[in-house]
Amino acid sequence: MKETFIPSKSYIRKNWYIIDATNQTLGRLVSxxxxxxxxxxxxxxxxxxxxxxxxxxxxxxxxxxxxxxxTQKLYRHHSGRPGGMKIEKFENLQKRLPNKIIQESMKGMLPKGTLGRQLLKKLYVYSTDSHPHQSQKPEKINF
Structure with missing residues (x-):
């Protein structure tokens, strides 16, 4: 009988990838x-x-x-206090916090629980061309 292969931590190789989000559709990019x-x-x-x-x-x-x-997509946030619901449209959030749009949509596509939170920590989103990860030598990917 064959055994199921389970990779150990030393077997798993983690690479760094860089993706340019210019003119990319949100859903396709995030998937x-x-x-x-x-x-x-x-x-x-x-x-x-x-x-x-x-x-x-x-x-x-x-x-x-x-x-x-x-104009129609809404992002909601609640402070936890009565009357603390904050609603913001996509266009306003894109001007104010463009990184949050990708992070929130990624959070919805990853598994819920500890594994999903661990995976989300490996995502780095920047609103400009510059980033502080040059020493990791990321490989550029086009979708």
Whole structure:
């Protein structure tokens, strides 16, 4: 009888990738990033282990959405106090905090629980071309 292969920590190789979000559709970009963070592009992918890579997203302020989502998509945040619901439209949030749009959509696509939180820590989002991860020598990916 064959045994199931479970990769050990020394077997798992974690690469660094850089993705330019200029003129990319939000949903398609985030689904491809989720595949890299989970490690689904590797032959030793295991659903309950962190086998994924590190991802750097640059130019998050130049992301696009289709249809009327620019004016209709809403982001909600509650402070926990009575009357503490804050609602912000996509276009306002893109001007104010463009990184939060990608981070929130990634949070929804990753597994819920400790593994999802661990995977989300490997995502770095920047609104400009510059980033402090040059020493990791990230590989550029185009989708």
């Amino acid at each position: 491809n990033i989720a595949r890299l963070l989970k490690g689904k592009n590797k032959p030793y992918y295991t659903p309950y282990l962190d086998t994924g890579d590190y991802v750097i997203v640059i130019n998050s302020n130049k992301i696009v959405v289709t249809g009327n989502k620019i």
